[in-house]
Amino acid sequence: MIVNAQQTSEPRTYVDRILEQWHEDEGVEALVQGAQRLTRGEARQRLFGLGQALRRQGLEPGDGVGLFLANRVDSVLVQLAVHLIGCRVVFLPPEPGPGELAALVEQSRARAVITDPLFADRAADAAGRSVHAPVLLSLGPCEEQCADLLALEAECPTVRPDGIPAPAADEPVTVLYTGGTLGRPKLAAHSHRLYDTLMGVAEDTPQDSRTNFFPTMAPGTDRVLVSTLLTHGSGHLTSIQALVIGAPLVVLPEFEPGAALKVLREERITATMFVPPMLYALLDHPECVPGALPELRRVVVGGAASSPSRLQQTVDVLGPVLSQGYGQSEALGIAAFGADDLASEGARRPELWRSCGRAITDTQIEIRGDDSTVALPVRQVGEVCVRGETVMLGYYEDPERTAEAMHDGWLRTGDMGYLDDEGYLYLVDRAKDIIVTGSTSDNVYSRVLEDFLLTLPGVRNAAALGVPDEEFGEAVQIFLATAEGTDVDPDAVGAAVTAELGDLYTPRKTILLDQLPTTKVGKVDKKALRAAWVS
Structure with missing residues (x-):
């Protein structure tokens, strides 16, 4: 008998919740990428095998594991496996150059780096510069001197690793890169509170339109496409929200508008998330016409400033499917604008197309002046400050910059904006460069x-x-x-x-x-x- 949730009184993690979903209706699709299609039962066995393989590499609960991965099904599973065995996920996105990537691996204290074969040479260089000498693993064979994690997985039993303690309330379990300097990157550290919030959102009915970015996702009805990078906050949250409720997750390896349209249509995608340039490229494709994507119910746009005219074009072409979200690595959810709200309120108040919505559930937003302690009046521009469960613990191993960014639980986002008298947030500039x-x-x-x-x-x-x-x-x-x-x-x-x-x-x-x-x-x-x- 396979145990899917820990049979103790310890708190249930989001991975436990996903495994509970994957234990039911085991023949239902769970993860899809092109011809690779894993059922829930197959995904669960793969996850356990990867967890066992990582334990055999000497990884212990609390260890940091750098993930330098492309968008693929194996990447989703290995990220879950790192959390399954109680280790800390350290996302290594592809933007940083050699010096910054090496500093990121070093500062995060990664004991292992798992790389896609496409990035193996860069991963090997970064790992080689670290005094911690992390183990280098690859998702498949590669020319660099690193072990093939998928081959190791094939030799392991497909049972859940045991003896894994639940994470402490304020233990950093996920670290996201958010810039810095060549020798001192900023690493936003989050605890399991973030995932507990996502689970609460998924299990809370009826859902408020501002609770999360996919307010109508439901088991058995939704199919979700992740098109942004899995190692960024947007791709990570998209995938986790889908898996927690048991929705099939379709992974887009690389964005190209024609390929994205094909996947959206053929996989009957109901919900996805795009950054503005992706959305614009999709709208400009000759095949993106009214009625082309009848199954699509939600398109979240976020990650950068959006053009109001392009947002209105989205509604004209795809229907009332558009939601907006605002967050950052330090606070993965701050404000949101549900599709229903945008369709109804946007017609009443056209200026709302420039808004990024209102504070999500259990989150507070204040606009503060230069001293960062006093809230400013409505419509006065200042720094956006936020408090809530999606806010980071702080910058990993960096108390000085944590103290600069946070005070009494409030995060200084570095973004400049104002609130209107109905609580809608408008961003006007970035204090952060x-x-x-x-x-x-x-x-x-x-x-x-x-x-x-x-x-x-x-x-x-x-x-x-x-x-x-x-x-x-x-x-x-x-x-x-x-x-x-x-x-x-x-x-x-x-x-x-x-x-x-x-x-x-x-x-x-x-x-x-x-x-x-x-x-x-x-x-x-x-x-x-x-x-x-x-x-």
Whole structure:
């Protein structure tokens, strides 16, 4: 007899809940990626086998495990397996360059790094720089010197690993990368409170339209597509919310509008999440016409600023399916706007198309001034501060920056905005210097880019801005103050950035100046740069 939930009085984890679902109707599909289709029973056995294989590598509860994974079914299972054996998930997204990735592995104290074969060379380089000498495992054979985790799984019994204690209330179980500097990344650490909240949402009926991003997901009726990266907050939450209620999860390996339309149609997808450039590309595809996706009931858009006209176009083409969500790595759920609310309220108040909704259930939002302690009046712009169960514990192993970001349970998001008299939140700018760009709306962290630019010959000072871009929302533009008598080649600078930090960081435009404007306290005045140089 297979035990699916721990037979003790210990708290039930979200993995227990998923296993309870997978124990019922074992022939029902659970995970799908193209021709790979796993039933609930098969997924459960794979999960147990992966958990056993990881334990055989010497991993113990509380150990950190870095996940450098592409979108695939095996990636979903291995993330669950890490939590199943009581280890800490450390998501390693593909954006960071070699130096930042190595610092991320080091600071997270990862005892193992599990990589997709596509990323094996980068994973091996990062692991090799860590003093912790993490074990390197691959999801399949690869040329690097790492063990094939899938081959190890095949040799293990498909029974649940035993002797795993429940995580403590404030134990970090999931860590997400959220930028930083080349040598000191920021790692947002979350406890099981986040997953307890998701379980409560899934099991709470009737559901409030602002409770979560998929307010109508229900077992037996929904099929969910995850199209954003599984190692980002959006992809992680999409997959967990689907699995907790027993909905089949379809994984899109890589976003391309034609392929996405085909999967949405053929897999009869009812709910999914897109970042704005994905949604726009889908709308621009010639086959995306009214009636093309009759099964689709919910499309969540989030992760970056959205165009109100494009949101209205979505409703015109796909029907009243659109929901909006606002969150960040430090608080994976802050505000939401349900499709029903958007359809009805948006007609009454057109300005709501610029809103990101109201606070989700059990979450508080305040707009605060410069001292970050006093709430500002309605419609006055200040920093968005939030408190609730989806807020991080803090930055992992970083009490100094945790103290800067959090006070009395309130998180300073770094985003600037205001609330209207009905509690709708409007974002107007980012205090944090994050540029959201690329076909999948990935993050370019200005500080990381600026730190690298300052290592280049002839560069005295540097600033990076996100400038409007019709295709990707924002593009990277850099400003360099060059040393007198030096000849800095913008093309060479761009090539150096690409080589060290990756294509996402490649500047669209480079402006050379004698000096950068500064504020009264000596910081680079990016507002002045934007006003003078960004049209």
